[in-house]
Amino acid sequence: MNLAATLTPLPVLIPTLSAAATLIAGRRVRLQRMIALLSLTAMVAVCAVLLYLTDRDGTVVVHVGGWGEIVGGLGPLGITLVVDRLAAMMLVVSSIVLLAVVQYAIGQGVRDGDERQPVSIFIPTYLVLSAGVCMAFVAGDLFNLFVGFEVLLTASFVLLTIGASEERVRAGTYYVMVSMVSSLIFLAGIGLVYAATGTLNMAELAVRLDDIAPGTRTALFAVLLIAFGIKAAVFPLSSWLPDSYPTAPAPVTAVFAGLLTKVGVYAIIRTHSLLFPGAGLDPLLLIAALATMLIGILGAIAQSDIKRLLSFTLVSHIGYMVFGIALSTQLGMSGAIYYVAHHIVVQTTLFLVVGLIERQAGASTLQRLGGLAAASPLLAFVFVVPALNLGGIPPFSGFIGKVALMEAGAADGSVLAWTLVGGSVVTSLLTLYVVARVWTKAFWRSRADAPEGHLSAAAPAVLLDDIEDIEFAERRHVGRMPVSMLVPTGGLILVGLALTIFAGPIVAYSERAAEQVLDRGRYIGAVIGEAP
Secondary structure: OOHHHHHOOHHHHHHHHHHHHHHHHOOOHHHHHHHHHHHHHHHHHHHHHHHHHHHHHOOEEEEHHHOOOEOOOOOEOOOEEEEOHHHHHHHHHHHHHHHHHHHHHHHHOOOOOOOOOOOOOHHHHHHHHHHHHHHHHHEOEHHHHHHHHHHHHHHHHHHHOOOOOHHHHHHHHHHHHHHHHHHHHHHHHHHHHHHHHOOOEHHHHHHHHHHOOHHHHHHHHHHHHHHHHHHHOOOOOOOOHHHHHHHOOHHHHHHHHHHHHHHHHHHHHHHHHHHOOOOOOHHHHHHHHHHHHHHHHHHHHOOOEHHHHHHHHHHHHHHHHHHHHHOOOHHHHHHHHHHHHHHHHHHHHHHHHHHHHHHHHOOOEHHHOOOHHHHOHHHHHHHHHHHHHHHOOOOOHHHHHHHHHHHHHHHHOOHHHHHHHHHHHHHHHHHHHHHHHHHHHHHHOOHHHOOOOHHHHOOHHHOOOOOOOHHHHHHOOOOOOOHHHHHHHHHHHHHHHHHHHOHHHHHHHHHHHHHHHHOHHHHHHHHHOOOO
């Protein structure tokens, strides 16, 4: 077995085994934190090596347990793990974000509730979430993609309700209900696909689905697309997200916003390009992308709470990714892949910055904020860099990704594609307006001029909407930003800048990944040894 094949299972195994070790550690919090940091650092290293090896040598396939033989024409039996350039890039970006967020969470002292409750749940659950994310990226069949989704969703249920406040439990209940509906639709889709083809291995499916009647193929794709559209928060299946994410602690919201929706986008890329190319739903996807962009950003304009505002921008920018996927061209797919990497990093960074704003000012609502630039110039800097990146200001990576997608739309030349180009420009300008509004109101106006600024003048420690008493607020040390929270936030800012500084090689990698994704024969040949 070569090095790449040896490393392929590790992004799943490392966090899984580490989660078990942290549970054994129990209340030894320092040991738990050390295990989490070491394991996620090792995962970053493993994923980086996999990225290099897959780019150099091609797709890596591992048949777990050695059940890779073609038996009676049924295709590969057992679990198949596949890492190509796209999966490797998703693993690297995700592992970096997971490491940064857990460092931030440790600095913040995240715990599941108050002192009377056990404090040993967050880190093991977070590591399980990490394993589920990585499992979804390396799964070579639909069922294990489903398992990866369920692992990360189960962990997310726990993380979302940490603290057990009424608001979080309500939001968590809504999130659980929506996630269960999505999972049931996905499971029904898996059953229908298996009934039609007799296999769930993606490479084998890519071959067998070509022999299915076009109407049946389109129906199967539509079922899976609904399931993945809910997970990716594609309009009109996105209303759950702004009501669920803002209630969680800052690091939990950050990792949710950065990664969970992108796992859904990744699943859409796989099914669209590998299983159902030319299924006839591209016009529908383009319309959904346009609606996702515009309705998401209009929702952001109407918000006064920064967390909810960023949640709506998250929905809005999913539309850019769906735009690139639906064009079904190498240029569009390349732009979508680059934009996914950019958005994971930038969106996570902004939610971490909101946590710092809450620490510094005691609130995240614009009515209560003001004067932050004078109070903390460093905080102003860590906000404005990712905010401008999200807004697509040149020369940041957000601008590069959007230009690539608009170029792909112009190259397509259809009326619908040009409409998406126009919608992309409008969305980008409105995103810049939204972040500029936060910048001017929260950082540059006097706090006394804020509509509710007087509420925080005497006792800023009681301003957080989810804080109900001063004692809890004092535990959070409002007005102080620990270095251990600033360092991972700054690290992600540097990663976002690296996407700009090294845009040339990263875009070139995205182009190679897009070419590989759209060339189904490579994937099929690597897994089952034959091209369609």
